[in-house]
Every structure is written in C-alpha cells, then in structure tokens.
Amino acid sequence: MASEIFKSHDVNISSRGLPPIDESLFFGETGFFSAPHGDYWKFMKKPLITKLLGPHAIERLRAVRAEELERFYFRLLEKARKKECVEIRREAMIFTNNSTCKMIVGRTCSEEDGEGERVWGLITESISLTKKVLFTTLLRKPLEKLGISLFKEEIMGISERYDKVLETFLAEHENVAEKQGMNLMDVLLEAKGDEKSEYKITRDQIKALFVELFLGGTDTSKQTIQWKMAEIINNPSTMERMREEIDSVVGKSRLIQETDLPNLPYLQGVVKEGLRLYPPIPVFGRRLQEGCVMGGFYVPEKTTLVVNGYAVMRDSDYWENPDDFKPERFLASLGSEQEDATKEKVLKYLPFGSERRGCPGTNLAYIFLGTAIGMMIQCFDWKIEGDKVNMEETLSGMVLTMAHPLKCTPIPRGLPISKGL
Numbered sequence: 158m159a160s161e162i163f164k165s166h167d168v169n170i171s172s173r174g175l176p177p178i179d180e181s182l183f184f185g186e187t188g189f190f191s192a193p194h195g196d197y198w199k200f201m202k203k204p205l206i207t208k209l210l211g212p213h214a215i216e217r218l219r220a221v222r223a224e225e226l227e228r229f230y231f232r233l234l235e236k237a238r239k240k241e242c243v244e245i246r247r248e249a250m251i252f253t254n255n256s257t258c259k260m261i262v263g264r265t266c267s268e269e270d271g272e273g274e275r276v277w278g279l280i281t282e283s284i285s286l287t288k289k290v291l292f293t294t295l296l297r298k299p300l301e302k303l304g305i306s307l308f309k310e311e312i313m314g315i316s317e318r319y320d321k322v323l324e325t326f327l328a329e330h331e332n333v334a335e336k337q338g339m340n341l342m343d344v345l346l347e348a349k350g351d352e353k354s355e356y357k358i359t360r361d362q363i364k365a366l367f368v369e370l371f372l373g374g375t376d377t378s379k380q381t382i383q384w385k386m387a388e389i390i391n392n393p394s395t396m397e398r399m400r401e402e403i404d405s406v407v408g409k410s411r412l413i414q415e416t417d418l419p420n421l422p423y424l425q426g427v428v429k430e431g432l433r434l435y436p437p438i439p440v441f442g443r444r445l446q447e448g449c450v451m452g453g454f455y456v457p458e459k460t461t462l463v464v465n466g467y468a469v470m471r472d473s474d475y476w477e478n479p480d481d482f483k484p485e486r487f488l489a490s491l492g493s494e495q496e497d498a499t500k501e502k503v504l505k506y507l508p509f510g511s512e513r514r515g516c517p518g519t520n521l522a523y524i525f526l527g528t529a530i531g532m533m534i535q536c537f538d539w540k541i542e543g544d545k546v547n548m549e550e551t552l553s554g555m556v557l558t559m560a561h562p563l564k565c566t567p568i569p570r571g572l573p574i575s576k577g578l
C-alpha cells in the first residue's frame with residue numbers, strides 16, 4: 158500500500174497541508190517544510206542541495222564535520238577524565254547542532270554568551286510543541302470559523318525567540334563586505350537582494366528555512382543516536398562486533414572519519430536497524446491535491462494522509478522478528494546498492510519518508526549517525542546504573558524518544574588519539 162501511495166501518486170501527495178499559524182517562523186506559511194509543491198519549494202530546494210545536502214556540498218563541507226566530531230570526542234574525553242555521567246541526547250544535540258550551524262551559517266552557536274544554551278533549549282521546546290502544532294493544523298479550518306486560534310501564543314512565543322537568534326546570524330552576514338566562500342545563508346541573502354532572481358524570497362522565508370534545518374538536522378539525529386547507543390549497551394555482542402570491525406578498518410591511532418563508513422558494513426547495519434526500530438518521526442503527513450483512487454477506494458481532494466512509518470517498519474509481514482534489534486538483517490543488502498534499493502522499493506523502510514518530499518537530509522543524517530556512534534564505540538566503554546537500559550518509548554510532541562533519557566559514564570579505551578587530526 159505504501160508503495161502504491163508514494164510511487165503512483167507522488168506529485169499528487171507532494172504537499173503537506175495548511176500551516177497551524179501563518180505568520181510563525183516555526184511551521185508557518187513561510188517555511189519550506191509546509192510549502193506546497195510548487196515554484197517556491199523548487200526554488201529553495203536548489204540551494205539547499207547545492208550548498209548543504211547534495212553529494213558535492215557534503216564533500217566540500219567534510220572538514221567542518223570532522224572538526225566537530227573531534228570536538229565531540231574531546232568533550233566526552235574530558236567528562237570521562239572527571240568520571241562524569243553524560244546525558245547522551247544532550248551531547249549528541251551539541252554535536253549535530255554545531256555541525257549543522259557551522260555548515261549553514263559558518264559558525265557554531267557561541268557557548269560563552271549563552272547563545273548555544275538558548276538555541277538548544279529552543280529546539281527541545283519546539284519539539285515538545287509539535288503535537289499541538291499537528292492538532293492545530295488539523296482543526297484550523299473549523300476553529301477559524303469560530304474565531305479561535307489554538308495555541309497561537311505558545312507557537313508565536315517560540316517563533317519570536319527564533320527570530321531574535323536568526324536576526325543575529327543574518328546581521329553578521331549582511332555586515333561582512335567581502336565573503337570568504339559562500340555558505341547557504343550567503344547564497345539565500347544574495348538571492349533575496351537579486352532583482353533578477355526567478356523567485357523573490359523574503360527575509361522571513363530564509364529564517365523559517367533555518368529554523369527547520371535546526372530542527373530537522375538536530376533533533377532527529379540526536380534522538381536516533383540516543384536510541385542506538387541504548388541498544389548497543391544492552392547488546393554487548395553488538396558492541397564487540399562493532400569494535401572489532403572499527404579496530405580492523407580504522408585502527409587505534411586515529412579517530413574514525415566519514416570516509417571510513419563505506420568500509421564499515423556492520424556499523425551501517427546498526428545505524429539502519431536503529432532507525433527502523435526507533436524512527437524519530439514515526440508518523441508524517443501529506444495532503445492530496447486531487448481526488449484519486451488508492452487501494453481500490455476513491456479518496457477526495459484535500460484529504461490529509463497520515464503515514465505510520467513506525468508500524469510499517471515493525472510489520473511482521475515484511476520483517477522477521479520485527480521487534481528484535483538485529484543489525485545483521487541489513488548486511489546482505491549492504492553488499493550491493495542495487496539490491497538495497499530494490500528492497501527498499503517495497504517501501505517497508507521509511508525513516509526518511511519517501512519520494513520528492515522525502516527527507517533531503519538522508520545522506521547527511523547517515524554521516525552524523527555513523528560517525529557519532531562509531532566514535533563513541535571506538536573510543537569509550539560505557540557504564541550504566543543497573544544491568545540494562547530501560548527502553549520504554551514515549552512521544553515528545555510528535556517525536557519518538559526514550560521515556561528515561563540515556564545517562565552513562567564514558568570510560569576511555571586508552572587509544573593514542575591526539576588533537577588536530
């Protein structure tokens with residue numbers, strides 16, 4: 158059914174429906190995520206791919222991510238030396254947000270003046286609001302008739318705080334006379350000021366895209382890193398097998414790099430299996446532009462479709478022992494990309510959605526997840542309170558998260574890794 162919906166009706170379902178509050182920078186009408194499939198969405202997608210998410214951009218920005226991975230490693234090493242317990246999701250958020258921020262605006266959020274804490278707090282608050290955002294979207298039309306604007310104050314409060322942070326970034330870029338290399342923000346500002354540009358974008362549209370990248374690039378990856386570390390800690394044989402693979406491919410004297418990932422199939426299997434069992438966005442919505450027949454039924458125009466990726470990826474018709482954590486299940490397909498693609502064409506694997514509105518950050522996400530988890534296993538042992546990590550699930554807004562956030566203490570494996578690799 159998922160295959161039929163996505164493959165045969167791709168264009169027809171390539172919009173998401175009305176935003177909850179038009180003027181919000183956060184899932185508002187200026188956003189890329191909520192934009193209907195049309196000229197604006199196509200115009201914004203181009204720089205997003207060429208400057209951040211496409212294969213060339215990913216290669217060009219490799220050094221930025223390598224530096225952030227190294228900083229992540231040294232932060233953990235410092236905690237390990239002090240025998241401090243770490244909250245994995247917080248450390249993972251700092252890594253993914255710093256990397257994303259540096260790639261799109263050229264610098265990380267500053268930790269000295271509290272900017273980092275403000276942004277990370279905002280991301281967490283935004284995610285916990287997503288359930289209200291969805292609810293507001295679904296009920297918007299009938300409530301509008303009654304003059305009710307649900308959760309407007311809360312949503313606009315978050316939007317205004319994002320606005321302040323993003324104005325700082327924009328001002329910094331506007332005040333630099335000579336640019337050294339153009340990052341995504343420079344390119345969008347240039348397009349905004351270009352009279353001949355095929356689409357006239359606004360300041361709010363730039364800010365809204367950056368809010369979405371902060372959320373898309375940070376929270377999803379942080380949740381997934383936390384879930385996978387929990388499964389690895391609960392499965393010592395997985396940890397052992399990952400470590401054997403990493404030690405033999407990477408060695409013990411340098412930190413894992415993203416160019417190692419294609420040679421680490423078991424690590425890739427762990428990443429994929431974690432996403433299958435714990436997709437951070439378990440359900441996502443689309444909206445039909447025109448009425449059509451699906452699965453033998455006529456579905457009228459403007460119907461909202463809710464895709465339950467979580468259920469698809471635990472469906473026993475498609476997955477053997479679907480609730481078990483078994484990274485090996487992906488090993489056979491990893492050998493051949495074609496086979497992998499064929500398998501996923503059945504659309505039983507949906508952590509990133511699918512087709513033209515599927516996640517454009519998929520490749521970048523695999524890099525964040527592979528390098529972060531690879532580094533944590535390569536360089537540290539992990540001590541927890543008690544025997545097992547509690548894997549109880551809960552929703553933070555619409556995001557699948559751990560009911561009991563993973564806290565553990567890193568113990569260095571004593572690898573001779575030095576700064577400035």
Ligand code: HEM
Nearest residue numbers: 190373374377378381438508509510511514515516518522
């Ligand atoms: C574990 C990591 C990630 C997961 C599980 C994830 C998942 C998703 C899902 C399920 C969607 C909706 C897809 C659909 O409707 O078919 C989506 C959309 C999107 N994601 Fe991701 N994502 C991740 C990381 C990222 C990263 C790193 C970025 C960029 C920095 C990103 C940027 C976006 C954008 C811009 C959209 C909207 C696309 C559109 O509407 O055309 N995501 N993501």
